[in-house]
Amino acid sequence: MNCLVRSFFALLVLCKFSTSSAWSWNNLLMTSTRINLGMAESVAAGAELAMGECQYQFRWERWACPRSAFTKKKVFRSLIRESAALHSFLSAGITYTLTRNCSRGQLEGCGCANIHSQHPNESPSATWRWGGCSDNIKMGEQYSVRVLDSLESGQDAQALANLHNNFAGRLAVRHSMRQSCKCHGVSGSCAMQTCWIQLPPFRTVGQALKRQYDTSVRVGYSNGILQIDGGSSSSNGAKTSSGSSQILRVSPQTLVYLELSPDFCRANVTAGTSGTKGRTCSRDKGKGLSASQRRSCIHLCKNCGHKVKKRVVTVMTSCNCTFQWCCQVQCQTCNTTKSIYSCA
Ligand SMILES: *[C@@H]1O[C@H](CO)[C@@H](O)[C@H](O)[C@H]1NC(C)=O
Ligand SMILES: *[C@@H]1O[C@H](CO)[C@@H](O)[C@H](O)[C@H]1NC(C)=O
Ligand SMILES: *[C@@H]1O[C@H](CO)[C@@H](O)[C@H](O)[C@H]1NC(C)=O
Ligand SMILES: *[C@@H]1O[C@H](CO)[C@@H](O)[C@H](O)[C@H]1NC(C)=O
DSSP: OEEEEEOTTSSEEEEEOTTOSSEEEEEEOOSSOOOOHHHHHHHHHHHHHHHHHHHHHTTTSSSOOOHHHHHSSOOSSSOOHHHHHHHHHHHHHHHHHHHHHHHTTOSTTOOSOOHHHHOTTSOOOSSEEEOSOOOOHHHHHHHHHHHHGGGOOSSSHHHHHHHHHHHHHHHHHHHHOEEEEEEESGGGOOSEEEEEEEOOOHHHHHHHHHHHHHTOEEEEEETTEEEEOTTTOOOOSSOOOTTSOEEOOOOTTSOEESSOOOOTTSEETTTTEEOSTTOEEOOOOSTTOOHHHHTHIIIIIGGGTOOEEEEEEEEEEEEEEEEETTTEEEEEEEEEEEEEEEEO
16 A cells, blocks of 8 residues: 555545545544544545535635645644634535435434434424424534544644634534425325435535635734734624734634745745646626636736736537437537636
């Protein structure tokens, strides 16, 4: 077995098994916690989920949440808001897969949630009752704490902030859960419903975490607690009283960071940035595009002092397709041109 990168979180190692040619995360090096193989696989799958989703959510940002940010031991010199995002995405991804795999019976000693005891106030009535299999967020959270939080030793500012951001990630998963119901009764009359609580697609959690990153708050450290820096926070999520610091009163889902981010426009090895030169931006028009996508060429290129380079490429598509009896679809190949923009 051949291992390559030990991750930033000192948790995962990227390994190549002798039987396969692909690199995979399927091996864990636990620093302080022992977990069984099933859990380890689930954690690795959760890390993959987090990496993919983070990349998607940050695709139009100057910092694009590259995979390397997860796999390097130390990406940034200090705990900046991007480190907060990394921790919350990883924590959420791991919580998510553990929760789902638990309910699916894929983890030893773990199964559907006992929803009656977790929601005692929502008492079933004549028209609905709890049933089916509810996702076991409680177990997902517990395992995730064991795996991630145990990596933070010490009581320094970084450890406290990491723990807070891990917590925020888990909370985002919990808050995203929704009740689903299924109707019963003669010919769809829905006289009786069976309801359960389930996880949404992970995209929903990713969107929530991205919003939390956008409104993250800078904190400082003194007397063993994290406090909101007097007035220097540009974000909301917390109330600062007339300039002076106050005890950390950020809501549990607010991401916190300690230092300001470097300039992500330019590459700087010391600062751990690769710059936006070469990044693709979008000039697509139309409804349904996010504001960040529509602004991407300005945000990534122009405001960073780069030019926008246009490249025209030919893409082959299937066109003029006809259906032939039976049962084949025949198409022609058409060449269409597409403009691709990037920072140069
Ligand atoms: C957990 O789920 C993921 C996909 O959601 C899967 O790839 C992984 O193998 C599962 N782990 C276990 C132990 O079943
Ligand atoms: C690179 O980053 C370091 C640390 O943030 C900073 O001190 C230095 O001035 C930067 N260099 C350039 C060329 O911007
Ligand atoms: C589609 O097929 C028709 C009939 O064969 C042809 O006249 C037309 O030019 C084709 N269109 C394209 C886009 O290839
Ligand atoms: C499309 O492009 C390819 C290669 O660029 C060329 O071989 C093919 O003939 C073109 N097809 C059409 C319909 O123009």
